[in-house]
Amino acid sequence: MTYRIDPTKDRQFIEEFRLNPIGAHSPGLMRVLTVMRVDPTGNQIILVCRKPFAEWVLANMPARRKDPIVMETDQIFTSREAAEWAVFCRRWRLLTGESINRPFRD
Amino acid sequence: MLKITGYPDRYSVAPGEKIDFKISLEEGDSFDARMVRVVHGDCNPDGPGLKFRHIPTAVDGKHPGRPQRVDAGSYMIVDAAPPLLSGPFTFLAKIWPTLPMRGEQTIFAQWDPIEAQGFRIGIAPDGSLDLVLSSGPGASHTLSSGKAMLPRQWYTIAVSFDPASGSTTLNQEPLQRYALIDDGASATSRIVFAPSSMATPFLLAGCPEPGGHVGWHFDGKIEAPIVLAGVHSPSSHEQFNQSPPPPDLSNAVIARWDFSREMESERCVDVGPFGRHGRLVHLPTRAMKSSKWTGDEHDWRRKPEHYDAIHFHHDDLYDAGWETSVSVTLPEDIKSGPYALHVGCGTSDESATREDYLAFFVRPPRNRHDRSARPKVAFLAPTASYIAYANHGEHITARGAELQMNRLLPFGHSDLYLYDHPELGGSLYDCHADGSGVCYSSRLRPVLNFSARYHSWLGGHGSALYQYNADTHLFDWLDHKGVDYDVITDEDLNEEGFGLIQNYQVILTGTHPEYHSTAMWDAMKSWIDRGGRLMYMGGNGWYWRVAFHKTLPGVVEVRRAEDGIRTWAAEPGEYFQSFNGEFGGLWRRVGRAPNVICGVGFIAQGFDVSGYYRRTPDAENPRAAFIFEGVDDEIIGNFGLIGGGAAGIEMDCITTQLGSPPNMLCLASSEGHSPMMMLVNEEFGVVPPNLGGDVNPRVKADLAFGETPSGGALFCTSSIAWCGSLSHNNYDNNISRITANVLDRFLNEAPFNT
Numbered sequence: 001m002t003y004r005i006d007p008t009k010d011r012q013f014i015e016e017f018r019l020n021p022i023g024a025h026s027p028g029l030m031r032v033l034t035v036m037r038v039d040p041t042g043n044q045i046i047l048v049c050r051k052p053f054a055e056w057v058l059a060n061m062p063a064r065r066k067d068p069i070v071m072e073t074d075q076i077f078t079s080r081e082a083a084e085w086a087v088f089c090r091r092w093r094l095l096t097g098e099s100i101n102r103p104f105r106d
Numbered sequence: 107m108l109k110i111t112g113y114p115d116r117y118s119v120a121p122g123e124k125i126d127f128k129i130s131l132e133e134g135d136s137f138d139a140r141m142v143r144v145v146h147g148d149c150n151p152d153g154p155g156l157k158f159r160h161i162p163t164a165v166d167g168k169h170p171g172r173p174q175r176v177d178a179g180s181y182m183i184v185d186a187a188p189p190l191l192s193g194p195f196t197f198l199a200k201i202w203p204t205l206p207m208r209g210e211q212t213i214f215a216q217w218d219p220i221e222a223q224g225f226r227i228g229i230a231p232d233g234s235l236d237l238v239l240s241s242g243p244g245a246s247h248t249l250s251s252g253k254a255m256l257p258r259q260w261y262t263i264a265v266s267f268d269p270a271s272g273s274t275t276l277n278q279e280p281l282q283r284y285a286l287i288d289d290g291a292s293a294t295s296r297i298v299f300a301p302s303s304m305a306t307p308f309l310l311a312g313c314p315e316p317g318g319h320v321g322w323h324f325d326g327k328i329e330a331p332i333v334l335a336g337v338h339s340p341s342s343h344e345q346f347n348q349s350p351p352p353p354d355l356s357n358a359v360i361a362r363w364d365f366s367r368e369m370e371s372e373r374c375v376d377v378g379p380f381g382r383h384g385r386l387v388h389l390p391t392r393a394m395k396s397s398k399w400t401g402d403e404h405d406w407r408r409k410p411e412h413y414d415a416i417h418f419h420h421d422d423l424y425d426a427g428w429e430t431s432v433s434v435t436l437p438e439d440i441k442s443g444p445y446a447l448h449v450g451c452g453t454s455d456e457s458a459t460r461e462d463y464l465a466f467f468v469r470p471p472r473n474r475h476d477r478s479a480r481p482k483v484a485f486l487a488p489t490a491s492y493i494a495y496a497n498h499g500e501h502i503t504a505r506g507a508e509l510q511m512n513r514l515l516p517f518g519h520s521d522l523y524l525y526d527h528p529e530l531g532g533s534l535y536d537c538h539a540d541g542s543g544v545c546y547s548s549r550l551r552p553v554l555n556f557s558a559r560y561h562s563w564l565g566g567h568g569s570a571l572y573q574y575n576a577d578t579h580l581f582d583w584l585d586h587k588g589v590d591y592d593v594i595t596d597e598d599l600n601e602e603g604f605g606l607i608q609n610y611q612v613i614l615t616g617t618h619p620e621y622h623s624t625a626m627w628d629a630m631k632s633w634i635d636r637g638g639r640l641m642y643m644g645g646n647g648w649y650w651r652v653a654f655h656k657t658l659p660g661v662v663e664v665r666r667a668e669d670g671i672r673t674w675a676a677e678p679g680e681y682f683q684s685f686n687g688e689f690g691g692l693w694r695r696v697g698r699a700p701n702v703i704c705g706v707g708f709i710a711q712g713f714d715v716s717g718y719y720r721r722t723p724d725a726e727n728p729r730a731a732f733i734f735e736g737v738d739d740e741i742i743g744n745f746g747l748i749g750g751g752a753a754g755i756e757m758d759c760i761t762t763q764l765g766s767p768p769n770m771l772c773l774a775s776s777e778g779h780s781p782m783m784m785l786v787n788e789e790f791g792v793v794p795p796n797l798g799g800d801v802n803p804r805v806k807a808d809l810a811f812g813e814t815p816s817g818g819a820l821f822c823t824s825s826i827a828w829c830g831s832l833s834h835n836n837y838d839n840n841i842s843r844i845t846a847n848v849l850d851r852f853l854n855e856a857p858f859n860t
Contacts, residue, residue, distance in 0.1 A: 022513050022567045023715050024780035024800065030512075037509040044505060047514040048522065050456035052149050052561065059517070061525070065502065069517075069525060080567070084514055 005035055007096040014092070014100060021084035036091040047083050050076065056083050107458045108523040109133050110171075110451045111552040112431070116660065117489050118469045118595040122438045127447050127464055128428035130174040130552070137171045137451045139432055144444040144465065146582035147558025150569040153747050154582060154833050158448065158463075158558070165434045165447070174429065176551065178529040179323035180390035180422035181312030182374050184382050188360065190216050190225070191239075191303035195360065196266035196334045197227055198343040200281070200397050202327035202415070204540035206233035206255045211420075212313040212322040213263070214331060216306055219314045222246075223302040226313055227265045228322065229255070234291070235278040237265050241302040251278040251291040257540075258326075259289070260397040264340035272297040277340040281397055308333075308361070310384065311418035320387075323420035325540040329365065329396040330414055334358040347398075366410035369393055369684055370656050374416075389424040389546045389661065391417040393684035395677065404679050407687045412679075419538040423531035424661060425550040442468050442592040444487070444581050446558060459519040463558040465574060467593045474605070482611040482853055483591040485580070488573075488619040489549075490596035490626070490652055493662050495573050496553040498533040499524055500673060501563045512714045512782045515563045516570060520554040530554070534621075534664045535673045543674030548661040566749030567715055569830060576748065576829065577616040580643055583832040584614075587846060596626055600654050604629040610638065612852045617644035617826045618756070621652045621662065624688065631703055637816035639852035641845075645807065645826040646708045646756035648700040651693050653685035665690025669788045671711065694764070694788060702765035705812055705820040706758035710805040712783030716754025716827045717799065718744035719774035719809055729859065730771055730811055732851045733821075737840045742774055742809075745839065748830030751778065752841050755826035757807035767820075770812035776825070779805055811848075817857025821848045 013029040025033065039045075042063025047056050048071060055078060059071040077083040089100045112129035119125045129137060145157035197214050205211075209231050217224035223241045230236040233254030240246035255261055260281040267274050277292040306314075310331060311324040332346060335358045345352055346362070359378035367375040369392050374384035386392075393406045396415035403409035434447065445468055450461035467487050470480055501507050501515045502525050508515050517525075524530060530552055532544045555562060555573070562572035571579070584591060592610070599606055600623045607613060607629060619642075622630075627648065634640055649670070652662040666672040667681035670692040683690045693700060700707040719742040725734055743752025753776030760766045779799025789804070799805035810822040823829075823845075831841040 024782075025512070027781070030781060033512065034509060037512075038506065042505055044508065045514065046501075047516045049516055049518045049561070052518070053151055055456065056516075061502070065525065065528060069522065080514070080516070087514060 003031055003035055005032055005092070005095045007098045017088055018085055021081045021088070036088070036095065045087055047080065054078065056080065058083060058087065108462070108519055109458050109460045110137055110449055110462050111554070112449065112462060112464050113426070113550065113552045114447070114464055114466050115430070117466050117549060118598050119436060119466060120469050120472050121436050121440050124433050124435045125466060126430040126433045128174065128426070129171050129431035129449060130428065131171040131451055132173060134451050135170060135172060136168050137449050138168055139447055139449050140166045141434060142446055142448045142463070144446050144463065144558050144578060144581060145585045147463070147575045147578040148569050148571055148747065149559065150747055153569065156559070157582060161440065161445070163434055163437065165432055169432045171431055171451070176423065176426045176529045177319045178388065178423045178531060179312055179320060179420045180386065180388040180418045181320055181323065182310040182384040182386050184308040184361070184384045187216060187305060187308040187382060189303040189305045190333065190360070191267070191269060191301050194266070194268040194270065194336050196264060196336065196338040196342070197331070198262070198264050198334065198338070198340070199331040200260055200262050200329040200343065202258060202260050202397070203229060203255050203325065204257050204542065205325040206257055208325060210322050211324040212309065212311065213324055213328065215309045215313045217309070217313050218304055218306050219316045221302070224304065224306065225267070225301065226322070229324070235263055235276060237267070237274055237276055239267065239274065239297055239301045241299055245299045247295070247297045249274050249276050249293055249295045251276055251293055253278065253289050253291040256287070256289055262340055262343050264338070264343065266337040268337055269300065275337070279340055311390065324418050325420055327394055327396070327415040327417045332362045333360040335360055364414060365392070365416050366406070366414035369406060369410065369413070370686060372658065386416070387424070388422040390419065390422055391542070391545060391684070393680065393682060395679045399679055401679060405682050407682070417542060419540060419542070421528060421531065421538050423529070423551055424546070424548045424658070426552070436468060440468055442470050444578070444593060465556050465558065467595055469594050469598055470592050480609065481590040481592050483589060483614065483849070484607065484610040484612070485591055485593045485614045486599065486619070487593050487595040488616045490621040490623065490662055491618055492556050492574050493547050493549050493660070494534045494621045494652065494664065496533050496547050496549065496556060497524060497530050498555060499536050503536060507563070510713070511563060513567065516561065518561055520560055524554055537674050543666060543676065545665060545676070546661055546663050550660050564713055566713060566755055566827060568749055569747040571748065571830070573618055576618070576826070579747065579829040579832055580614065580616065583829070583837065583842065583845070586837050589849070596622070597654070599629050600625045604632045607633050611855065612639045612641060612849065614641045615643050615647060617829050619644060619647040620649045621664065622648055622693070623652050623654055627693070627698065627703065634703065634814055634818060634820070635816060637814070637818040637857065639819050640704065640821065641848060641852065642704050642820065642822040643829055645758050645824055646711070647758070648693055648703050649708055651688065651690055651696055653683045653688060655685050667691030668695045671786050692788065699764040700758065701761055704822060705766050705770050706760055706808060706810050706822045706824045707764050707766070708786055709757055709759040709789060710783050710785050710799060711756040712780060712799065713755060714749065714782045715780050716746060716749030716751030717776045717778035717783070718742065718751045719753055719776050719807065721774050722772055724771040725773045727771055729813070730773055733773060733811060733844055733847050735847050737843050739840050742844070743828070743831050743841045744778070745834045746827055746831030747833070748827035752828050752831040753807040753825045754783070758822065758824035759806055759808040760810050767812050767814070770810050772808045772810055774809040776807040813858040813860060815860055817860055819852065819858045821852070
């Protein structure tokens with residue numbers, strides 16, 4: 001059994017990631033990201049560049065190469081950091097069952 | 107998506123010579139072309155931006171074009187083959203299938219694809235050995251063993267056919283028995299039609315298809331294929347190991363290929379009396395262990411009979427074989443440097459790129475007598491390393507790449523195209539579909555990452571550039587500084603040796619000169635030993651040994667043998683290079699650590715963000731005063747387009763014990779690294795718990811300088827990311843200043859202190 005993200009104890013790393021998605025991370029955050037970055041189904045989220053240094057969309061690369069990459073067309077990111085944050089939130093929810101915004105409701 | 111791709115027939119061309127470009131169009135029937143000098147291939151708005159300089163030539167303008175395709179997959183072909191089906195025959199071999207369940211595969215065939223007649227011995231979709239006999243649609247018969255073969259197990263196979271009686275027999279026998287495993291079988295049948303016999307070529311590991319392609323490729327090893335006249339038992343195969351074989355078998359040989367002969371070539375020698383030699387297409391892997399390998403010898407030259415197997419792959423590629431679309435004859439007075447054929451077929455948009463820069467280098471004239479007034483500085487274009495990384499596809503094939511990068515994997519149009527086109531082949535970092543490592547890489551195919559404007563998932567946060575396009579940071583700086591320099595390539599150095607570089611006073615490397623043949627290594631060492639001034643502008647240099655093929659142009663081999671950062675590992679016993687018999691792997695494991703030639707050696711790698719250098723006490727040594735002229739800063743290079751700092755991606759350090767000269771000065775060492783900048787595995791025996799640059803003091807780049815015994819010198823940036831910092835603040839920064847100081851002093855003929 002490897003580490004499972006604890007939505008209470010690991011909450012402290014959310015803000016660290018949000019402020020610095022790409023860069024040196026603390027050991028606790030690295031542990032969370034290590035869990036997040038591997039999908040046992042073989043699917044892989046990728047960042048597809050629409051315009052270099054200007055626009056990106058997320059996409060799913062499937063487990064089998066014969067199957068097509070599926071782009072998400074509903075959200076265009078204008079920075080890599082914004083895309084990293086969006087994926088982090090998504091994975092947090094997937095792995096903890098909780099939404100990032102709890103308990104800080106907007 | 108890419109709408110236009112292509113490649114040149116070579117990467118290095120001299121003034122007055124012709125270079126051919128092969129282009130494929132995905133839309134339209136024409137393309138525009140012009141030649142440009144490549145100055146800066148990085149469109150990052152934080153940097154100076156794209157810079158290309160048009161060089162007018164006769165190629166300017168529109169040219170017709172069409173789609174061209176790649177027919178990947180290796181096989182052996184015997185062009186002059188007798189019609190086998192006209193008499194009784196038996197085919198014998200040992201095979202080691204790696205993907206038996208992949209689908210219909212061919213082991214041996216004589217087949218007319220238009221009429222769909224002849225025979226194919228192969229593997230059926232259910233993994234069993236099968237034989238197909240056909241005299242056209244409607245008159246076809248398949249015999250199968252009915253038992254699936256297991257991957258990576260040796261089998262003796264024997265298939266025979268007697269046209270007089272119509273009897274067919276088929277045997278599949280595992281060499282290794284396992285309890286409860288039932289993978290041996292034999293089968294017989296009788297056909298009632300007479301299959302047409304024709305003298306079309308024999309093919310091993312592939313079968314011709316209508317349209318001129320070869321398909322139904324076999325993945326795995328084939329050993330000692332033999333064709334005998336008459337019907338013979340499977341045990342006959344073993345009897346050929348006797349010396350001499352029994353006369354009744356010898357006299358029955360129609361063809362018998364001994365793969366251990368002429369190992370360094372693309373020829374398969376028929377040791378039978380008819381000399382029906384085979385030709386290998388798309389370079390299947392040679393010098394592979396056969397079923398006879400015992401481990402008594404690991405060097406195929408000392409026991410070739412243990413290495414008489416060839417490993418075929420459906421995704422092997424040597425020469426795409428495209429037609430030339432446009433040729434350029436270079437002007438006689440063109441300056442040496444980095445150039446490209448800029449081609450286009452329309453306007454690019456968010457979903458498709460409709461242009462490409464097909465890179466090449468103009469070298470000095472080949473004739474030494476034409477090389478009298480050359481610049482004193484040369485850039486050694488690391489084409490062996492560019493080829494090693496050609497079409498690097500691990501971001502597609504390796505689940506774990508995102509974890510290694512600690513950030514999302516960026517895909518541009520080239521990467522999306524590569525995803526859809528696995529037939530373009532992999533790099534020396536990739537594995538074949540069957541899991542074996544790609545050990546040969548060729549430049550005779552579209553190489554999507556050997557191009558200005560390609561951004562790489564390995565290139566660090568920021569500009570995300572790697573290898574060739576990262577080297578354009580240096581081209582831009584040299585251009586900005588007005589430096590007059592020649593470009594020579596690794597392939598040129600491999601062919602011509604020391605004589606090519608002996609008159610250069612200064613040689614600059616690229617950001618990542620990782621792969622070197624023995625000839626290249628020796629030539630460079632001679633040049634350094636005789637007083638050359640080396641500016642090592644990168645990291646992880648002189649790391650892997652490679653070999654160029656002795657006769658086929660444009661292909662290198664690596665054996666990822668002992669140790670090192672390896673994305674695949676060579677099988678034990680397969681460490682010796684097939685191209686030249688040398689022991690392959692890290693130069694360090696050959697006994698020549700990088701430190702021996704350039705003064706520093708690989709210590710750490712990390713692909714997220716970069717660090718900076720901090721001055722050390724050695725920087726105050728008077729011997730280094732010229733390096734720091736105008737640079738008083740304690741912190742050097744805390745900026746840059748590659749990861750935001752000059753110390754990053756892959757880094758080297760001084761280690762006297764590995765061969766760094768004892769007089770090397772450590773001028774500055776890097777710090778500020780992330781935990782993802784990690785110690786490399788040849789630097790530890792037992793895995794340390796503190797691998798990362800945040801907690802391991804060994805993880806650092808050493809900016810290094812040392813004089814050499816003949817009055818020359820070594821200057822090492824020890825960092826792939828260094829060149830990404832050259833243009834910061836309009837080229838006015840301490841990285842640029844230090845580099846310029848070194849170049850100025852190195853161009854001064856006054857010898858260094860010995």
